[in-house]
Amino acid sequence: xxxxxxxxxxxELIATRSLEHLFIAxxxxxxxxxxxxxxxxxxxxxxxxxxxxxGLGNIIMTIPSLALLAFMLPILGIGNKPAIAALFLYAxxxxxxxxxxxxxxxxPSLIEAAKGMGMTDFQILSGxxxxxxxxxxxxxxxTTYVILIGWATLAAFIGGGGLGQLIWAGLTNxxxxxxxxxxxxxxxxxxxxxxxxxxxxxxxxxxxxxKSIKRKELA
Amino acid sequence: xxxFENVTKIYPGGVTAVKDMNLNIAKGELVVLIxxxxxxxTSSLKMINRLIEPSSGKIIVNGIDTQKLDGVELRRRIGYxxxxxxxxxxxxxxxxxxxxxxxxxxxxxxxxxxxxxxLTMVDMDPALFRNRYPSELSGGQQQRIGVLRALAAxxxxxxxxxxxxxxxPITRExxxxxxxxxxxKVKKTxxxxxxxxxxxxxxxxxxxxxxxxxxxxxxxxxxxxxxPANDFVRSFIGEKRLIRQPDxxxxxxxxLTNPTCIEADxxxxxxxxxxxxxxxDSLLIVDELQGFLGVVEVQTxxxxxxxxxxxxxxxxxxxxxxxxxxVKEVVKLMVAGDLRFVPVVDEKNHIKGIVTRASVVNxxxxxxx
Numbered sequence: 001x002x003x004x005x006x007x008x009x010x011x012e013l014i015a016t017r018s019l020e021h022l023f024i025a026x027x028x029x030x031x032x033x034x035x036x037x038x039x040x041x042x043x044x045x046x047x048x049x050x051x052x053x054x055g056l057g058n059i060i061m062t063i064p065s066l067a068l069l070a071f072m073l074p075i076l077g078i079g080n081k082p083a084i085a086a087l088f089l090y091a092x093x094x095x096x097x098x099x100x101x102x103x104x105x106x107x108p109s110l111i112e113a114a115k116g117m118g119m120t121d122f123q124i125l126s127g128x129x130x131x132x133x134x135x136x137x138x139x140x141x142x143t144t145y146v147i148l149i150g151w152a153t154l155a156a157f158i159g160g161g162g163l164g165q166l167i168w169a170g171l172t173n174x175x176x177x178x179x180x181x182x183x184x185x186x187x188x189x190x191x192x193x194x195x196x197x198x199x200x201x202x203x204x205x206x207x208x209x210x211k212s213i214k215r216k217e218l219a
Numbered sequence: 220x221x222x223f224e225n226v227t228k229i230y231p232g233g234v235t236a237v238k239d240m241n242l243n244i245a246k247g248e249l250v251v252l253i254x255x256x257x258x259x260x261t262s263s264l265k266m267i268n269r270l271i272e273p274s275s276g277k278i279i280v281n282g283i284d285t286q287k288l289d290g291v292e293l294r295r296r297i298g299y300x301x302x303x304x305x306x307x308x309x310x311x312x313x314x315x316x317x318x319x320x321x322x323x324x325x326x327x328x329x330x331x332x333x334x335x336x337x338l339t340m341v342d343m344d345p346a347l348f349r350n351r352y353p354s355e356l357s358g359g360q361q362q363r364i365g366v367l368r369a370l371a372a373x374x375x376x377x378x379x380x381x382x383x384x385x386x387x388p389i390t391r392e393x394x395x396x397x398x399x400x401x402x403x404k405v406k407k408t409x410x411x412x413x414x415x416x417x418x419x420x421x422x423x424x425x426x427x428x429x430x431x432x433x434x435x436x437x438x439x440x441x442x443x444x445x446x447p448a449n450d451f452v453r454s455f456i457g458e459k460r461l462i463r464q465p466d467x468x469x470x471x472x473x474x475l476t477n478p479t480c481i482e483a484d485x486x487x488x489x490x491x492x493x494x495x496x497x498x499x500d501s502l503l504i505v506d507e508l509q510g511f512l513g514v515v516e517v518q519t520x521x522x523x524x525x526x527x528x529x530x531x532x533x534x535x536x537x538x539x540x541x542x543x544x545x546v547k548e549v550v551k552l553m554v555a556g557d558l559r560f561v562p563v564v565d566e567k568n569h570i571k572g573i574v575t576r577a578s579v580v581n582x583x584x585x586x587x588x
Binding site for chain 1: 369
């Protein structure tokens with residue numbers, strides 16, 4: 001029995017796990033955007049705080065992912081909640097940093113011109129800074145999402161479900177087909193989301209700067 | 220239209236950028252603020268639209284104390300052009316020009332009509348340029364749009380902060396000419412900052428020369444060139460640009476040094492020999508202390524060559540001028556006596572040099588170029 005036959009036969013199970021998987025990664029991403037983008041914008045207005053907060057974010061990034069998941073267990077119990085919480089924390093930093101640098105790289109003379117013509121602070125942010133930073137912010141979101149899809153496989157270890165559960169079950173039973181029917185869709189989802197978000201990034205980048213932008217990817 | 224009343228700006232840290240400035244700019248006037256960097260010209264400009272807040276004093280624009288207006292409201296009434304051009308790269312030409320009209324919530328038809336009107340004014344075909352992005356324009360075109368953007372909402376006053384400083388010399392000249400033409404069509408009050416004296420002289424109705432936060436001189440270009448207030452102004456303008464009356468140019472600036480001199484007791488043949496050596500047709504005759512006595516021309520020597528005479532005996536008396544006499548004086552002498560040259564002496568009658576017709580012409584040519 002080839003792997004494809006195996007996957008076809010278990011399509012329903014794989015689909016369920018894939019949806020669980022996407023749910024974990026996507027909720028973590030959305031929650032993270034909700035916090036990290038405003039925070040990143042706020043930091044561009046509070047330079048003194050920026051160093052401290054961005055440093056703190058870097059520390060979170062150094063905690064091994066599995067360890068972070070384990071930390072969440074006593075607080076949030078078993079299930080997808082601790083998984084979402086852990087991935088949320090991971091996503092904060094790259095999104096926040098890209099928002100911050102995206103806005104910071106807008107030429108100061110543009111801000112001065114905007115202010116000099118009578119734009120309010122909010123109009124400068126929404127009309128000038130965000131449109132010019134959007135490609136950098138979206139690049140951060142895209143890369144983060146791809147990483148989250150990869151890390152979401154670890155959710156299975158704390159009973160969070162997702163494609164990791166198939167891989168985990170396959171590993172314990174030494175069933176390669178089972179491992180692959182978790183791993184292949186996970187990789188596929190990562191590639192697909194990269195492609196879709198890449199298109200979105202292009203569409204949302206204002207036409208006038210599409211040619212000139214240099215993509216600022218995450219390290 | 221714009222009035223500075225005892226305006227002072229002290230930056231945090233104690234640097235005084237502008238000290239007790241008083242200036243009255245009339246409606247429709249183009250006033251250039253100029254001076255070396257750090258003289259306070261840009262600070263003064265930015266205090267008008269309150270991008271910089273004055274530490275004390277008042278600035279009145281169109282009869283209203285700027286401190287009594289909301290900063291945002293004030294800036295929408297005042298056009299602003301900066302050196303970096305700073306067109307918004309994500310907006311097309313029309314979008315950039317429409318910035319302030321949109322902030323003022325004009326109707327879209329009115330905005331579109333205004334955009335086309337402005338583009339036509341600088342000979343840029345609206346159909347061709349309206350939808351272009353700044354990255355698709357040349358530097359000169361970009362700054363044209365920058366100026367149009369500032370003019371879009373019919374501001375009462377236009378502030379221009381070294382607007383053409385980043386352009387190449389040819390484009391800069393073109394835009395200066397265009398600004399002059401534009402001013403004939405729309406008579407705007409303009410405050411213009413530059414560090415380029417040629418630009419100031421070309422564009423300004425009046426020039427405000429600043430140094431270390433203070434106004435040194437305010438005058439028309441003509442007035443500044445004719446009567447610079449002090450040495451600083453003179454050096455800032457540059458000696459070459461100064462308009463100098465002929466009676467203010469002194470002889471020593473025009474004279475040639477090292478004229479050919481010979482002592483009076485020398486013989487005629489010696490004189491002829493010296494003329495040949497130096498390729499001159501006249502000699503200045505001096506006593507043993509280099510005091511000027513007279514002139515011998517080659518014809519006179521030839522007439523007397525058969526006789527045994529000294530140069531002193533055949534020389535003719537000749538007018539002379541002092542080093543600190545004016546050139547006007549010399550020219551008068553030359554014209555009156557039909558002289559080809561006039562020797563220059565000091566108070567002790569010692570030869571210092573000679574003014575020839577050629578040296579006067581050379582000086583004038585030098586000065587004019």
